Amino acid sequence: MYMAYGWPQVIPMESGLCPSSQQIVYLKVINRLLLVVSPTHLELWSSSQHRVRLGKYKRSSDSIQKEGENLRAVWSPDTKLIAVLTSSFYLHILKVQFTDRKIQIGGKQPTGLFLANITLLLNEQVPFANRNLTMSNVVCDNKHMIVGLSDGSLYNISWKGEFCGALDAFDLDVQSRDGSGVPKLASSLENGLASGGSLSFSKCSHHLLKNSAVIHLEFSLPLRLLVVLFSDGQLVLCSVSKKGLKQMESIKAEKKLGSGDAVCAAVASDQQLLAVGTRRGVVEMYDIAESASLLRSVSLYDWGYSVEDTGAVSCVAWTPDNSAFAVGWKLRGLTVWSVSGCRLMSTIRQIGLSSASSPVVKRNQECKYEPMMNGTSLMNWDEYGYRLYAVEEGSSERIIAFSFGKCCLNRGVSGTTYVRQVIYGEDRLLVVQTEDTDELKLLHLSLPVSYISQNWPVQHVAASKDGMYLAAAGLHGLILYDIRLKKWRVFGDVTQEQKIQCRGLLWLGKIVVVCNYDDSSDGYELLFYPRYHLDQSSLLCQKPLLTKPMVMDVYQDYLLVTYRPFDVHIYHVKLSGELTPSSSPDLQYESYQS
Incomplete structure (x- = not known):
């Protein structure tokens, strides 16, 4: 579950050479980096804890006049190359190289200092430049990219700048495999794609999608799925070979979807869902x-x-864990829904619940301070789901970043309900304050700078059963918070902290249980620490696990650990002696059932 909090932040963009035509054309987050492409220049930002402009590339006025403004762009998955297609059908391929300089933490960056160099590698006009076509967005894998054209074709270009040709006559015809001649759609999907009948790209049939332009593409490499949207609202799922986008002849149209008015789509690869x-x-x-x-x-x-x-x-943009998705509209607003259809956040003010009529929008009064008032053109989540970057329709001056927190489970597999409601953000914990009034109050607990600056972002959080202690883990280590005393407890030895890569947290009474990934053994283990001391000398027990656990939970003195696909283990944890700093307690870990 996601929840928005705080005021949206603004990332300022530099002004371009042609202010009248400025509209951000591309927005993408990969590996803690944010790429923004406008018609005349591009900027590379850090999307981690400190948002800093790392580099930029500005085109000259002569280049813009001769080759046109930046119109479409795509970023290679390894972040090393950027491809830009201009309005005059020129292909620019740029290389990104990072310097040895580091971001200064706690101080202002020196003026004019860039941590990344962006240089032009290739500049060439594309073969379809003289055909009076329009282009869709661009999708890519590590070796090739594909752009849709208004004549209904897909054009393939390699990252080396090789023009590999088009898949022509993109009129779809349903091909029957049973010899009956009756068109039929597939009834099931292999890898999420059809295995029964298939839809193929037919050069001899022109009755289904004649004169339809390709307006939008989506590509999922894990599912080997290419989604193609046409200007008449038709949407087609296509299978792709194991070699990716390189083999255009292997792209097979498998199934038509939707109600004939699709304009965009987004694939959730992990959950195998498609939002249209x-x-x-x-x-x-x-x-x-x-x-x-x-x-x-x-x-x-x-x-x-x-x-x-x-x-x-x-x-439409899915969160990295595929549990929620954001939706932007052309004229006004942005909303986030859970995968189950629950509305989690909306920039549009809620006026009433009546569905009989729509409220009148008073742009200059009621909605004066409403974000995304003019509509949303682009969106992208950061890789952790803590930030949603959005571009307002017609805007070239700024990127708006919405902050989100994730809700801790307050009810485990065992049915145990936890008292404390906790939401965690990238660098803080938001504790829900229970009051007699109906007003919701949140206590913001910012993690100590000494910990979060080295271990950003927060990745796992757990509250004790009585709600008086919180455990949080970032990239490495572990940190505890005592709500009564309002104090944090950290590892005294930073080297011990850095050896812990938490993959899950639990409270077992007064003991915090850490599911740790061990680099040296490439395995997983459970570490049991008392809440009063985080140190190797206080470690109560260290239990190796069979493999990466799928779900863990606690009920009284019993610990549940499950593995894929259906392997369930229950352990009985016995503690002998007092759990105090002055005593020497002994913890026994016995298999109860498996």
């Missing part, structure tokens, strides 16, 4: 693993807003 934005302002969610069946539809209609207020969906 429509002209109606509705987002439809499909289960790719189950014959691409429709799971549910979400919209703001029940909150009193219709498509006349928000416009069509402009973009």
